[in-house]
Amino acid sequence: xxxxxxxxxxxxxxxxxxxxxxxEASFGLRKGEVHALLGANGSGKSTLAKVxxxxxxxxxxxxxxxxxxxxxxxxxxxxxxxxxxxxQELSLVEDLSVQDNLWxxxxxxxxxxxxxxxxxxxRTEALLGLFEDVAGPRFAPETLAGELPPDERQLVExxxxxxxxxxxLVLDExxxxxxxxQVERLFGLVGEWKARGWGIVIVTHRMExxxxxxxxxxxxxxxxxxxxxxxxxxxxxxxxxxISGEASRALHSAEARASAPARRxxxxxxxxxxxxxxxxxxxxxxxPGEILGLGGLHGQGQSELLLSLFGALPGQDLxxxxxxxxxAFRHPSEAMRAGLAYVPGDRNREGLLAxxxxxxxxxxPSWKSYHRGPLLDLGQARRAALEVGEKLKLKxxxxxxxxxxxxxGNAQKVVLGKWLLRSPRVLLLDDPxxxxxxxxxxxxxxxxxxxxxxxxxxxxxxxxxDELLSLCDRVxxxxxxxITAELSHAELTRDRLIRASLGVKEVVxxxx
Amino acid sequence: xxxxxxxxxxxxxLALILLILGLVVTALFQPAFFTPRTFANNLRTxxxxxxxxxxxxxxxxxxxxxxxxGAILTLSSVVMVQAFGMEADPGPLRTFGGVALGxxxxxxxxxxNGFCVAYLRLQPIIATFATSFxxxxxxxxxxxxxxxxxxxxxxxxxxxxxxxxxxxWAVLAILLAWAWFLxxxxxxxxxxxxxxxxxxxxxGLSVERTRLGAYAAAGLLxxxxxxxxxxxxxxxxxxxxxxxxxxxxxAVVIGGTRLSGGAGGIVGSILGAVAYxxxxxxxxxxxxxxxxxxxxQTLIDGxxxxxxxxxxxxxxxxxxxx
Numbered sequence: 001x002x003x004x005x006x007x008x009x010x011x012x013x014x015x016x017x018x019x020x021x022x023x024e025a026s027f028g029l030r031k032g033e034v035h036a037l038l039g040a041n042g043s044g045k046s047t048l049a050k051v052x053x054x055x056x057x058x059x060x061x062x063x064x065x066x067x068x069x070x071x072x073x074x075x076x077x078x079x080x081x082x083x084x085x086x087x088q089e090l091s092l093v094e095d096l097s098v099q100d101n102l103w104x105x106x107x108x109x110x111x112x113x114x115x116x117x118x119x120x121x122x123r124t125e126a127l128l129g130l131f132e133d134v135a136g137p138r139f140a141p142e143t144l145a146g147e148l149p150p151d152e153r154q155l156v157e158x159x160x161x162x163x164x165x166x167x168x169l170v171l172d173e174x175x176x177x178x179x180x181x182q183v184e185r186l187f188g189l190v191g192e193w194k195a196r197g198w199g200i201v202i203v204t205h206r207m208e209x210x211x212x213x214x215x216x217x218x219x220x221x222x223x224x225x226x227x228x229x230x231x232x233x234x235x236x237x238x239x240x241x242x243i244s245g246e247a248s249r250a251l252h253s254a255e256a257r258a259s260a261p262a263r264r265x266x267x268x269x270x271x272x273x274x275x276x277x278x279x280x281x282x283x284x285x286x287x288p289g290e291i292l293g294l295g296g297l298h299g300q301g302q303s304e305l306l307l308s309l310f311g312a313l314p315g316q317d318l319x320x321x322x323x324x325x326x327x328a329f330r331h332p333s334e335a336m337r338a339g340l341a342y343v344p345g346d347r348n349r350e351g352l353l354a355x356x357x358x359x360x361x362x363x364x365p366s367w368k369s370y371h372r373g374p375l376l377d378l379g380q381a382r383r384a385a386l387e388v389g390e391k392l393k394l395k396x397x398x399x400x401x402x403x404x405x406x407x408x409g410n411a412q413k414v415v416l417g418k419w420l421l422r423s424p425r426v427l428l429l430d431d432p433x434x435x436x437x438x439x440x441x442x443x444x445x446x447x448x449x450x451x452x453x454x455x456x457x458x459x460x461x462x463x464x465x466d467e468l469l470s471l472c473d474r475v476x477x478x479x480x481x482x483i484t485a486e487l488s489h490a491e492l493t494r495d496r497l498i499r500a501s502l503g504v505k506e507v508v509x510x511x512x
Numbered sequence: 513x514x515x516x517x518x519x520x521x522x523x524x525x526l527a528l529i530l531l532i533l534g535l536v537v538t539a540l541f542q543p544a545f546f547t548p549r550t551f552a553n554n555l556r557t558x559x560x561x562x563x564x565x566x567x568x569x570x571x572x573x574x575x576x577x578x579x580x581x582g583a584i585l586t587l588s589s590v591v592m593v594q595a596f597g598m599e600a601d602p603g604p605l606r607t608f609g610g611v612a613l614g615x616x617x618x619x620x621x622x623x624x625n626g627f628c629v630a631y632l633r634l635q636p637i638i639a640t641f642a643t644s645f646x647x648x649x650x651x652x653x654x655x656x657x658x659x660x661x662x663x664x665x666x667x668x669x670x671x672x673x674x675x676x677x678x679x680x681w682a683v684l685a686i687l688l689a690w691a692w693f694l695x696x697x698x699x700x701x702x703x704x705x706x707x708x709x710x711x712x713x714x715x716g717l718s719v720e721r722t723r724l725g726a727y728a729a730a731g732l733l734x735x736x737x738x739x740x741x742x743x744x745x746x747x748x749x750x751x752x753x754x755x756x757x758x759x760x761x762x763a764v765v766i767g768g769t770r771l772s773g774g775a776g777g778i779v780g781s782i783l784g785a786v787a788y789x790x791x792x793x794x795x796x797x798x799x800x801x802x803x804x805x806x807x808x809q810t811l812i813d814g815x816x817x818x819x820x821x822x823x824x825x826x827x828x829x830x831x832x833x834x
Contacts, residue, residue: 055714076716091711093704095775104704105715113696160715 005064006031006199007083007168012051012061014044020223021047024061027218027225029168029199034190036210036231037203038243039220043437048220049172049203053085054078066167076105082167086158086174094146099124101145102160127159130189134181149299150177150346158186162193169193170201175209176434177463179298180501187213207236219243243438268457269322269340269426271309276316278304280481286426286457291448293472294461296501301481302461303345306428309459310342311335322426336365341419345431345461351415352403359385359399361414366421388417393443409440416447427451429460433467445471465497477501523768524780526823530766531783534790541797552677556670556744558789559679560585563737564756565763565781566686567622567730572764574726575706575773576629576636580621580644581734582757586750587651588618588738593660593748600664607663614742615735621647622731623724630723644757651750660748670743682740683782690778702726707774758817763788766820791816 011024022044029035037045050056052063054072062069065081072078075085092101103120110116124141132139135152145153154177161169171190175183190200190213202214210217211231219227219242227242267285274281278301286292294302307313309320311329320327322338329335332342344350352361362385363370370381385399392413396406403414412432419427433441448471452458462468468475474488477500485500487493519528538545545551564581571578595610596602602610621643628639672678693699704712705722713719737756742748767784769776795812798804 074716075714076718079716085714087714091708091714093707093711093774095707096700096703100700100703104700104712105717107697107700109697113698114692115695115697115700117695 004030006033006066007052007201008064009048009052010062010064012048012058012063014047014051014056014058014223022051022058023223025220025223025225026061027228029201031197031199032194033216034194034200034202034214036214036217037201037220038210038217038239039437043220043243044223045203045220046172047223049085049170049201052078052168052201053083053170055085079106079164079166082164083170084161084164084166084168085170085172086161087172092145092153092156092160095144097142097144098128098139098148098156099141101156102127102163104160106164123163127163130159131155131182131185134179134185151179151182151298154178155182166198168199168201170203172203174202175204177298179463180498181297183209207239210239211236240438266324267321269309269320271305271318271320273305273308273316273318276304276308276318276481277313278481279308279316279318282478282481282483284476284483286459288425288455288457289452290473291452291458291460291471293468293475294459294478295465295468295475295497296478296484298463300478302478303430304481305478306342306430306459306461309335309426309428310340312342336422339423339425340428341422341424341426342428343416343419343430343432345434347408347412347415352411354402354404356403357400358389358394358396358403358406358414361403362388362399362418362421365418369422384421385417388420391420392417392447407437407440409436409444412436413440413444416444420451425456427456427458429458429462431461431463434463465494468492468497469494522780523770523776524783525768527763527767527780527783527787530787530791530820530823534787534794537794538790538797541801542793545793552673552679554789555677555679556740558786559670559682559744560737560741561756561759561763561788562683562782562785563686563733563740564760565767565785566690566778567733567737568760568764569767569769569776569778569781570702570726570733571636571730572769572771573706573773573776574702574723575709576723576726577640577761577771578622578625578727578730579637579640579757579761580625580647581730581760582753582755583644583647583651584618584621584731584734584753585738585741585756586753587621587647587654588614588735589742589752590651590655590660590748590750591617592739592742593662594654596661596663598661600661602663607665611666611739614738615732618735618738619728619732622734623728625731626724626727629727630720648750648754655748655750658747658749658751662743662746666739666743667746670740686778686782698722698725703774705773759785759788762817762820766823788820791820 005028007029008027010026012022012026013024014022025044025048027035027037027048037048039045047056051058054075054077057073063072064070065083070081072081093104096104099120102124103115108116108119108123121141128139128141135155136149138148139152139155145156148156154174158171158174175186178186193200204210214231217229217231217234217239218225219229219239221243229239229242265287268288269286270284272283273279284292294305296302304313308316308318310332311334312332314330320329327338329338353364359382363381367376370377370384382399389396394413394417395410403411406414416432433444436444448458448460460472469492472492474486475492475497476483477485477487477497479501485496487496487500519525522528545554564585568578568581592610592614595606595613597606625640625643628634628643629636670678674681701712701717701722704715704717705719709719712722741752763781763784764776765771765784766787767776767780767782769780792813795809795816799806799809799812
């Protein structure tokens with residue numbers, strides 16, 4: 001056992017039924033090091049992180065912590081040993097305050113089982129202070145966790161782990177819902193924590209973050225470790241090659257963006273919001289055969305804009321036209337009948353019936369079209385589902401398998417596929433590629449390009465600037481519920497996008 | 513005005529409204545209700561349900577439900593009565609030993625429910641509905657027919673009047689204990705386990721132990737309720753607790769505690785329990801005043817209960833309209 005290794009996983013294996021999640025995977029974490037675990041979804045990187053955290057018990061192999069073999073039966077034991085984890089699935093209790101969430105399970109004790117409220121308060125304020133200026137005004141000890149936007153919840157999640165003063169901090173996709181400034185701040189803090197001698201394990205899909213913050217990386221593929229690299233001695237291309245196992249680079253294929261701009265016929269959909277929830281006076285038009293991007297920092301009204309189009313936020317002062325006809329959707333069902341489809345960002349909460357089969361998830365919005373008399377026509381439904389599955393390159397066992405048997409990227413395809421079965425005219429996408437792997441993303445981009453070619457109007461919100469830049473015909477940048485810029489063609493550059501996101505002037509309207 | 517608005521924003525606003533409604537109607541049709549003596553007597557009758565409702569609240573906050581509380585109350589009560597024996601003064605050992613035994617039986621029964629739900633992972637509704645027959649069956653075995661006696665010292669105790677009726681002191685004590693509890697880590701654990709068990713688990717809390725504790729606490733509170741009931745009616749009855757189970761759930765629901773767990777508190781449930789009795793009283797009054805035949809009472813009771821259960825959902829529907 002090397003003295004410098006703080007934590008070591010040795011030949012760790014884990015199976016879930018027939019699926020091998022981890023096969024003799026090993027990696028070592030040094031003191032004061034940021035170590036990235038990389039891999040596509042289903043590669044086992046999250047499982048490995050969970051084994052280290054005591055959430056998942058390995059079937060074989062050993063974990064060494066500070067020169068001693070340890071065996072965690074639950075997260076509590078791992079925490080007691082000094083390992084804190086920031087979870088990808090938010091693990092906050094919505095009905096408890098930020099403060100109570102931060103200290104849940106390790107409240108500063110007073111006598112007779114009571115909580116030392118004063119100490120908790122003081123420490124909470126100190127912790128929240130770390131992110132105060134990159135969060136909103138409601139980011140305070142007494143706010144209920146459920147009232148915070150996703151990015152600030154994620155910050156609470158991070159601070160909850162930090163409040164344990166761990167030896168090992170595991171960040172599992174912790175930046176997925178953060179905006180640029182928050183990520184910046186987090187990485188600054190990671191530097192400080194490193195200097196204190198913490199070992200930090202980071203699990204992420206975002207390549208640029210690895211090059212920003214990590215010292216070393218262990219790459220997994222299909223449950224096996226396929227390489228360990230020093231970040232200073234590698235390149236993006238090499239890493240992507242290791243992750244995908246192929247030399248081909250699927251990401252950001254430029255051909256996804258059609259060279260010919262969308263034909264400016266009459267708009268398919270136009271929206272004018274005078275005053276709405278989070279939206280403050282904006283207008284937009286979507287043309288057939290175009291991908292209209294929505295950009296900007298997190299939570300600037302992009303989701304609200306999509307939901308408004310879909311009729312899910314009634315009671316706002318807005319007017320909507322579909323193919324020139326004024327429409328008012330009071331409920332998503334009305335928008336659906338008019339040919340709109342909405343793919344939510346949070347697939348687990350809004351997109352899927354976890355306990356039901358792939359088939360049922362596919363057909364949930366369209367059972368109406370598959371029946372013979374009063375009975376469902378399952379044969380036809382299956383054929384349609386298979387067809388869409390094939391079109392989406394969905395990797396699945398059988399249509400009757402639970403949808404939870406799919407990996408994140410494939411589950412997201414089901415969310416998209418269930419709307420494609422209705423042959424929509426307008427597709428509203430709310431950050432659809434969040435947390436899905438490189439390969440699935442590439443297939444998704446391909447699909448979007450096909451849909452555009454078929455003449456669909458696509459409104460696409462993404463928290464990944466690269467996606468907006470490579471996929472969209474036009475991008476509207478939102479800031480505090482207003483459109484601060486419309487970028488297209490030559491003006492659609494990263495520099496302009498970031499400037500507009502931050503509200504830096506100079507960029508004028510991008511109408512050609 | 514601001515106070516009123518703050519009260520209406522509370523989760524227990526509904527319980528408060530029903531309570532006031534009940535009080536007003538009662539005051540109009542039955543002014544005698546508010547004479548100190550009647551009032552104190554009535555409060556004493558309400559006390560067992562208040563304790564059951566508080567126990568039910570604890571279980572519901574933790575994400576469960578206990579449909580056997582009425583049966584536990586019965587069992588605990590008949591155990592006490594059998595332990596007391598037939599003398600008016602059986603001596604301190606049998607008197608206090610009997611009470612302690614009853615409380616212990618209640619706590620154990622609650623713990624068994626908790627074990628079934630937390631460790632055997634049975635559905636709370638099914639598990640506790642099933643165990644209710646065990647507790648009820650045991651109660652019939654302990655005391656096959658109504659009867660038995662309660663030591664006079666206990667009967668006097670629950671009728672004591674010191675500045676205010678004993679029942680009010682009891683409620684005050686419960687509220688103080690609850691205020692203390694809210695400051696503990698166990699309260700955080702209870703709310704966390706009910707609100708998001710996964711989050712509680714990953715925060716290092718024991719979901720099982722918390723759930724077991726909630727059910728055991730409910731059993732203890734039910735045992736206390738059994739003591740008050742037994743001392744009040746001064747005899748034992750192996751079927752006494754049955755109707756109280758549903759009543760405790762009604763009190764919790766109109767008290768604003770979320771049935772899926774994680775949000776709410778006992779203040780609403782206490783108000784809810786009192787409101788429940790007042791509404792029943794109003795129904796009884798109307799049956800009497802309008803010369804309805806008494807068999808209507810059950811039907812009206814049931815309708816009122818369903819309406820009370822539906823009220824939070826109806827309120828939400830009304831609020832959602834722009």
